[in-house]
Amino acid sequence: MPKVATVRGEVDTASLGQTLMHEHIVNITADVEKEYPDLSWPDGKDAVVRSVAETLREVKDHGIDTVVDCTAFGHGRDVDVVRRINEEVDINIIVATGIYTYDFLSFFFEYGHPARTVNGKVEDILTDMFVRDITEGIAGSGVKAGVIKSATDRAGVTPNIERILRAVARAHRATGAPITTHTTVASRNGLDQQRIFAEEGVDLSRVVIGHSGDSTDLEYLRALMDAGSIIGADRFGLYLPDLDLPNMDVRIATLAALCAEGYSDRIVLSHDVTCYGDWIDKEMGSHLTDWVQTHVTDQVLPAMLEQGISKEQVEQMMTGNPRRLFESQGAY
Numbered sequence: 001m002p003k004v005a006t007v008r009g010e011v012d013t014a015s016l017g018q019t020l021m022h023e024h025i026v027n028i029t030a031d032v033e034k035e036y037p038d039l040s041w042p043d044g045k046d047a048v049v050r051s052v053a054e055t056l057r058e059v060k061d062h063g064i065d066t067v068v069d070c071t072a073f074g075h076g077r078d079v080d081v082v083r084r085i086n087e088e089v090d091i092n093i094i095v096a097t098g099i100y101t102y103d104f105l106s107f108f109f110e111y112g113h114p115a116r117t118v119n120g121k122v123e124d125i126l127t128d129m130f131v132r133d134i135t136e137g138i139a140g141s142g143v144k145a146g147v148i149k150s151a152t153d154r155a156g157v158t159p160n161i162e163r164i165l166r167a168v169a170r171a172h173r174a175t176g177a178p179i180t181t182h183t184t185v186a187s188r189n190g191l192d193q194q195r196i197f198a199e200e201g202v203d204l205s206r207v208v209i210g211h212s213g214d215s216t217d218l219e220y221l222r223a224l225m226d227a228g229s230i231i232g233a234d235r236f237g238l239y240l241p242d243l244d245l246p247n248m249d250v251r252i253a254t255l256a257a258l259c260a261e262g263y264s265d266r267i268v269l270s271h272d273v274t275c276y277g278d279w280i281d282k283e284m285g286s287h288l289t290d291w292v293q294t295h296v297t298d299q300v301l302p303a304m305l306e307q308g309i310s311k312e313q314v315e316q317m318m319t320g321n322p323r324r325l326f327e328s329q330g331a332y
């Protein structure tokens, strides 16, 4: 039986069940936390552990068995807190390695540890870090990453982003852990990610092109899936029409059209919402009343059935596709 690494250790992929494929458990700003911890945790860590565990208990009660925490290095990952939360709640949490930036790389990487070609082979500390998180565990915790995250935003594939995408591809090929990404659909940069991954020999069926559900461009979405990848319809609840982030009905109508064309085997669902973060402005997000961890199970899935997506297709997107992704294993 194939197994996947979770915060509580390895589990059979058959027991992953309904899976939210792109969420965030905690997002903590590392430099702030190190020197001004009271600003990152004004109510203390224990209170956060209790309240996030409560949120995740509710998620579990609503039928979710597994949450993929796409919080990479540079995005506020704190695996020790996630481990403590998971001790309080019976749910599978798969955590990520990778690095989250839209372009900037610290001097540590840029000057201290640039990528080098030695005997025709690229050596990059980024790849080594990602592999270490997957094979040994993150930050000495023993908790192993089960997925590799990278981001491409409005700045596009800058030299730093290209370096990261190639390091992610090499770590994927060295470990077999699947890749999951952040994209900006306006610049259709999922295609740029696929091009670089393909140049590195990545099997694109082992890649989730994230935030694709922000797009209503069927031609773009088909292109991503025709190349083999899974698309993440992973921002349900983030409805900001002024920023071209469509509402639930528009998102579902796009997926219904794709499901009718036979693409339900290459779509996964989620919210991309953070349980606790020190850089999330509560006031700013207060009008996003649907952007909560139970929106998919409570509103989205029933609405999908009403809009012509079948029960089997919902099952595929929530359970079958995540399982298949994590069952594609092994270095190559």
Ligand SMILES: [Zn+2]
Residues within 6 Å of the ligand: 022, 023, 024, 070, 182, 272
């Ligand atoms: Zn995210």
